[in-house]
Amino acid sequence: MTGWPPLRDDLRGLAPYGAPQLDVPVQLNVNENPYGPSEKCAADIARAVGDAAATLNRYPDREFTELREALAGYLNGSGGSGITPDMVWAANGSNEVMLQLLQAFGGPGRCALSFAPTYSMYPEYARDAVTEWVVGHREDDFTLDLDHARSLVLERRPSVVLLPSPNNPTGTALPPEAVSALCEAAGDGLVVVDEAYGEFRRAGTPSALELLPLHRNLVVTRTMSKAFALAGARVGYLAADPAIADAIRVVRLPYHLSAVTQATAIAALRHADELLAKVDELREERDRTVAWLRSRGLTVADSDANFALFGTFADRHEVWQQLLDRGVLIRETGPSGWLRVSIGTAQEMESFRAALTEVLDTPHEEELR
Incomplete structure (x- = not known):
C-alpha cells in the first residue's frame, strides 16, 4: 500500500463518473426529461412528502411494500403481465439497482459481460463489485451480432450479462429473440435487460417484460x-423472479429507500398517464430530429430512446465546443467521431438545429467531417 489516503490500488488515478454540468441556455447532454411534473402532480408529491415528514423520526418501511405494489401495477400496463410485488425491487436510481445486482451475483472469480459501445457505467459497477469485466462488440450499425454474443457468453460463462435496450448511447433496441437466446446461453447466469429508456421505444418494439414468464x-x-x-x-427498479429480488435484500443497505423517496415515487405513479403523455411528444420530437440530421447528410443511429447519436466527425470535440459556444450543450460520448443529443422541448431542439446549422455551414466545415 502506497500513498495517502489508502485507496484501493485499482482505483488510484481514476476520475469519478459524470457528464459536464455547465450553466448554458440549452442543456441536452444527460437525457433528462425536459418537461417537469405538472402543478397537479407536483402538488400531490408535496402533500405526500409533507405527510412523510411528520413521521421522519421513524425509519421507513425497509421493504417499501406500497411502492412495490404500485410499481408492479404500472409494469403490468407497460409491457408486462402477471408481475407481482414480490417480483419487484427498487433502489436509488437504476444505478444502485445495477450495483446491487453485481454485489449479489458478481464478485471475485466471477465476470460480468456486455457489448460495446454501451453505457459507460457498466464497467464501473463491475469494478466496484470486484467483478471481472468482459466486453464484446456490436456491429457497425450498433445492432447485436447474435452468433458473436452467444459464443462469448458460452465461452466466458458470465454471472451477469448487461444488455441495455434501448442501448445507451446508441438508442438501439434488442429484438426479443436475442434476449431469449442469451438467457438460454447464460445458463444460471443473470441476463439484465436495462430498459431505462423503455417507455420511449417506437411502436411495435416490445419490452423484455413480456419474456419474464419464460x-x-x-x-x-x-x-x-x-x-x-x-x-x-x-428511483430505479427491476422486475424478476421473486428469488432474485429476495436475494438482493442480502446486500442492500438498511432502509436504503427513504420515506421521502417512497412517498415521491408513489405519488408520481398516480399521475403516470399524464407524465407519459409528454413521452409521446418527445418521441415525435426525436423522430423529427433524426430526420433533420439525416437531411443534413449526417449518419444517425436508429433510436428507440430520448436521444440521438449522430456523426461522424473528424474532430467531434471541435463540433461539441462550437455548439457550446452557441449556448447548446450536448454529449461527447460513444464511438470516436460521434455525438449524442438528448431530446428537449421543441424550442430547445430548434436552438440545437440553428446552432448545428451554423457549425456545419462554416467555411471549415469539411475539416470537421
Whole structure:
C-alpha cells in the first residue's frame, strides 16, 4: 500500500463518473426529461412528502411494500403481465439497482459481460463489485451480432450479462429473440435487460417484460428518471423472479429507500398517464430530429430512446465546443467521431438545429467531417 489516503490500488488515478454540468441556455447532454411534473402532480408529491415528514423520526418501511405494489401495477400496463410485488425491487436510481445486482451475483472469480459501445457505467459497477469485466462488440450499425454474443457468453460463462435496450448511447433496441437466446446461453447466469429508456421505444418494439414468464434468469430494470421526469428523486427498479429480488435484500443497505423517496415515487405513479403523455411528444420530437440530421447528410443511429447519436466527425470535440459556444450543450460520448443529443422541448431542439446549422455551414466545415 502506497500513498495517502489508502485507496484501493485499482482505483488510484481514476476520475469519478459524470457528464459536464455547465450553466448554458440549452442543456441536452444527460437525457433528462425536459418537461417537469405538472402543478397537479407536483402538488400531490408535496402533500405526500409533507405527510412523510411528520413521521421522519421513524425509519421507513425497509421493504417499501406500497411502492412495490404500485410499481408492479404500472409494469403490468407497460409491457408486462402477471408481475407481482414480490417480483419487484427498487433502489436509488437504476444505478444502485445495477450495483446491487453485481454485489449479489458478481464478485471475485466471477465476470460480468456486455457489448460495446454501451453505457459507460457498466464497467464501473463491475469494478466496484470486484467483478471481472468482459466486453464484446456490436456491429457497425450498433445492432447485436447474435452468433458473436452467444459464443462469448458460452465461452466466458458470465454471472451477469448487461444488455441495455434501448442501448445507451446508441438508442438501439434488442429484438426479443436475442434476449431469449442469451438467457438460454447464460445458463444460471443473470441476463439484465436495462430498459431505462423503455417507455420511449417506437411502436411495435416490445419490452423484455413480456419474456419474464419464460426465463427465470431474466431481469428487466427501469427508472423513473426519464419518462416520469423524476431524475432528481433517484428511483430505479427491476422486475424478476421473486428469488432474485429476495436475494438482493442480502446486500442492500438498511432502509436504503427513504420515506421521502417512497412517498415521491408513489405519488408520481398516480399521475403516470399524464407524465407519459409528454413521452409521446418527445418521441415525435426525436423522430423529427433524426430526420433533420439525416437531411443534413449526417449518419444517425436508429433510436428507440430520448436521444440521438449522430456523426461522424473528424474532430467531434471541435463540433461539441462550437455548439457550446452557441449556448447548446450536448454529449461527447460513444464511438470516436460521434455525438449524442438528448431530446428537449421543441424550442430547445430548434436552438440545437440553428446552432448545428451554423457549425456545419462554416467555411471549415469539411475539416470537421
